[in-house]
Amino acid sequence: MSALRPVQSARSAGPAPWAPTARPPDPKRLLDLTLGTLLLILAAPLLATAACSLALRRPPGGIVARELKTGLRGYPFTVRSLRTRRWRLDLLSRLPHVVTGEMSLVGPAALAPEDPRAAAPWRQTVRPGLTGPAQLHRRSTLPWDEPELLDQHYVEHHWIGLDLAVLARTLPALLPPRTQGALSDADHRPPGYSATE
Numbered sequence: 770m771s772a773l774r775p776v777q778s779a780r781s782a783g784p785a786p787w788a789p790t791a792r793p794p795d796p797k798r799l800l801d802l803t804l805g806t807l808l809l810i811l812a813a814p815l816l817a818t819a820a821c822s823l824a825l826r827r828p829p830g831g832i833v834a835r836e837l838k839t840g841l842r843g844y845p846f847t848v849r850s851l852r853t854r855r856w857r858l859d860l861l862s863r864l865p866h867v868v869t870g871e872m873s874l875v876g877p878a879a880l881a882p883e884d885p886r887a888a889a890p891w892r893q894t895v896r897p898g899l900t901g902p903a904q905l906h907r908r909s910t911l912p913w914d915e916p917e918l919l920d921q922h923y924v925e926h927h928w929i930g931l932d933l934a935v936l937a938r939t940l941p942a943l944l945p946p947r948t949q950g951a952l953s954d955a956d957h958r959p960p961g962y963s964a965t966e
Contacts, residue, residue, distance in 0.1 A: 796929050801874050801896075804936075805867035812861045819851055819858050828852055834859070838879040839887040841896045846871045848879060860899055873898045875932040877920035886917060891924045900939045 823832040833849050840846045851862040866872040872879065876898025880887040898904075902923050903916035923931070 797873065797927070797932065798870070800929060800932060801867050801870075805864055805874055808861070809864040809868060812864065816851065816858060816862055819853055819855075819862075823852060837882060838897060839882050839884075839892070840871055840879075841893065843888070843893045845882050848872075863899055867899060870896070872896050874900065875923075875927070875935045876901050877924060878903055878916070889921075891921055895924050895927070900935060902935060905935065905938055 820832055830852070832852055834852050836848045836850075837845050838848050846866075848863060848866060850859040853859055863872065867874055873896040876895050877892055878901060879897035880892070886892070902919040906916060906919065923935075
């Protein structure tokens with residue numbers, strides 16, 4: 770029995786130096802989990818109504834669209850979204866992917882595995898996002914390679930403050946564009962400017 774005492778005293782002395790320590794929670798993942806869950810709860814009645822409306826119309830292929838996308842560390846996953854674009858309900862229907870950790874609220878656009886841009890090393894360090902700088906500029910007249918640069922810049926400099934700023938700009942960007950008087954992102958002229966004056 771005396772041979773067991775050193776073992777018992779070693780156990781009571783605390784964890785061994787090699788014992789794994791708990792890592793602090795990732796602030797970005799914490800934001801995704803809390804805000805994503807809250808948004809999903811708020812959007813659930815609207816999403817349920819839209820799903821019932823789609824089911825009554827019986828669209829070809831069903832009410833849910835499935836697309837294979839590349840996620841964190843290059844792992845593919847299936848994105849499920851409602852087959853509707855009204856008020857961007859298809860975007861809101863992807864919130865379960867944020868809650869489960871396959872996607873983030875803010876991040877680079879989700880790309881298909883066969884897209885050559887999906888193999889970029891910087892892309893595989895973060896989760897794809899429901900929204901992001903490139904998605905916010907989708908209606909602008911930016912050159913074709915500019916969205917990729919915006920995504921890369923976000924990945925290299927992202928922090929919680931930037932995520933909150935992108936989220937604050939997302940809601941107005943989801944509204945239908947004005948047909949007259951709207952300036953593009955490349956047009957920095959003040960309203961009322963005329964070259965003939």
